[in-house]
Amino acid sequence: MLFSKQDLRKLIWPLIVEQFLAIFVGMLDTAMISGTGEAAVSGVSLVDNLNVLIIEFMSALGTGGAVIAGHYLGQKKPKEAGKAAWQLLLFAFFFSLVLIALLLGFHDPLLRGVFGTVEPDVMESARTYLLITGLSICPLAVYNACAALFRAMNDSRTTMWISLLMNVLNAGGNAVLIFGFGMGVAGAAISTTLSRTVSAVLIFCLLFRPDRRINFIGQVTLRPNFDLLKKVLFIGIPNGTENSLFQLGKILLLSLISTFGTSALAANAVDNIVASFSLLPAFAINLAIISVSSVCIGAGDYKQARYYTKKLCMLSEVCTVVLSAVFFAAVPWIVKIFSLTPETQELAVTVMRWHAVIACLFWVPSFALCNTLRAAGDVVRTMAFAIFSMWVFRIGSAYLIEHFFHLGLLSVWGAMFIDWMARAVYFSLRYRGHAWEEIMGKKSAEAARR
Numbered sequence: 277m278l279f280s281k282q283d284l285r286k287l288i289w290p291l292i293v294e295q296f297l298a299i300f301v302g303m304l305d306t307a308m309i310s311g312t313g314e315a316a317v318s319g320v321s322l323v324d325n326l327n328v329l330i331i332e333f334m335s336a337l338g339t340g341g342a343v344i345a346g347h348y349l350g351q352k353k354p355k356e357a358g359k360a361a362w363q364l365l366l367f368a369f370f371f372s373l374v375l376i377a378l379l380l381g382f383h384d385p386l387l388r389g390v391f392g393t394v395e396p397d398v399m400e401s402a403r404t405y406l407l408i409t410g411l412s413i414c415p416l417a418v419y420n421a422c423a424a425l426f427r428a429m430n431d432s433r434t435t436m437w438i439s440l441l442m443n444v445l446n447a448g449g450n451a452v453l454i455f456g457f458g459m460g461v462a463g464a465a466i467s468t469t470l471s472r473t474v475s476a477v478l479i480f481c482l483l484f485r486p487d488r489r490i491n492f493i494g495q496v497t498l499r500p501n502f503d504l505l506k507k508v509l510f511i512g513i514p515n516g517t518e519n520s521l522f523q524l525g526k527i528l529l530l531s532l533i534s535t536f537g538t539s540a541l542a543a544n545a546v547d548n549i550v551a552s553f554s555l556l557p558a559f560a561i562n563l564a565i566i567s568v569s570s571v572c573i574g575a576g577d578y579k580q581a582r583y584y585t586k587k588l589c590m591l592s593e594v595c596t597v598v599l600s601a602v603f604f605a606a607v608p609w610i611v612k613i614f615s616l617t618p619e620t621q622e623l624a625v626t627v628m629r630w631h632a633v634i635a636c637l638f639w640v641p642s643f644a645l646c647n648t649l650r651a652a653g654d655v656v657r658t659m660a661f662a663i664f665s666m667w668v669f670r671i672g673s674a675y676l677i678e679h680f681f682h683l684g685l686l687s688v689w690g691a692m693f694i695d696w697m698a699r700a701v702y703f704s705l706r707y708r709g710h711a712w713e714e715i716m717g718k719k720s721a722e723a724a725r726r
Contacts, residue, residue: 340512
């Protein structure tokens with residue numbers, strides 16, 4: 277077997293801790309900012325969705341590079357893995373600079389075009405947060421690319437410790453700048469940007485150690501290797517397009533939520549954080565599925581790829597059921613952490629309880645199986661259906677439900693559940709077939725002929 281139980285534990289537990297830290301500090305950020313009012317919470321939540329649109333694309337590029345590097349590790353070619361890793365980083369760095377320039381140059385029409393109906397104080401908070409955190413896109417792109425490479429090496433412990441450092445710096449900076457200097461939203465944005473920059477520099481330097489199976493030693497060049505870039509982008513671009521359009525759809529839904537008022541926006545922001553906690557192990561296991569499947573597929577062992585996918589999906593389902601039950605019962609007390617009105621608290625509890633029930637049934641097949649498909653290079657069909665489901669079932673259903681039933685925030689979350697169901701059915705059927713297993717074989721044959 278390519279991975280022992282100890283190998284899987286070594287990979288998954290640090291990933292769970294890392295995801296916990298990221299989500300916990302996100303909740304802590306929101307709780308700290310909420311002390312300055314619901315308008316601040318809503319404004320930061322809106323901009324976080326814009327930032328995530330870009331971050332998701334960059335993370336997907338990192339996943340593309342990690343998949344290719346994982347294939348080379350499965351083939352016992354660490355030098356080629358290092359070359360692919362550097363090309364990934366080079367592309368991510370320069371592409372993120374372009375994104376920063378566009379985001380900062382057109383921030384005002386972007387905010388008004390997407391969230392033009394929000395109240396003036398919400399818009400002001402959003403503008404402040406966007407202008408400052410936009411500068412952190414480049415270091416975060418570097419961090420995500422390098423973190424994906426560490427996971428491909430089955431070394432998630434390193435990324436866990438760096439994530440801990442990043443979150444401690446972020447929380448400490450928030451405490452000093454928000455409460456000590458009274459900087460509010462600007463203080464939260466500054467601490468976020470600085471913590472991301474420090475972490476990016478650290479993890480980048482660690483990849484120059486010769487004991488890493490993937491490292492940058494001897495790979496530093498500004499010249500693009502188009503053969504390797506093509507392989508990386510073949511996985512990364514469809515994955516990034518899927519993630520970006522998925523996030524764009526969520527932003528459009530935020531435009532709909534913004535018409536329900538500040539209370540709905542605040543409840544939605546809190547529910548997103550609480551829902552992330554309930555799915556925390558599942559998020560971590562998804563990252564593990566990509567890393568493990570990539571190595572198995574690179575070694576040409578699809579039987580093991582299926583074995584580990586099934587094993588990890590079962591673990592993910594157990595964790596999701598247990599945590600969803602806990603949060604279903606505890607959410608009335610959890611929302612009291614945030615400075616919300618009674619009306620907003622009641623709305624947040626209702627939405628979260630629906631989420632807890634539906635997640636047990638559909639989340640794992642909806643979001644886990646597609647990672648093995650991506651690791652095998654089955655990215656085009658995966659991307660196409662994910663985009664179709666997002667825009668037809670999630671966005672289309674949200675507007676239809678709201679038009680006919682006027683459920684407010686529940687219209688949007690109900691449409692999300694419909695999207696999960698559609699994804700779960702399609703990806704389960706796709707995974708059970710064998711078409712995805714043949715994709716890498718065909719590419720290897722084409723490469724051999726060239």
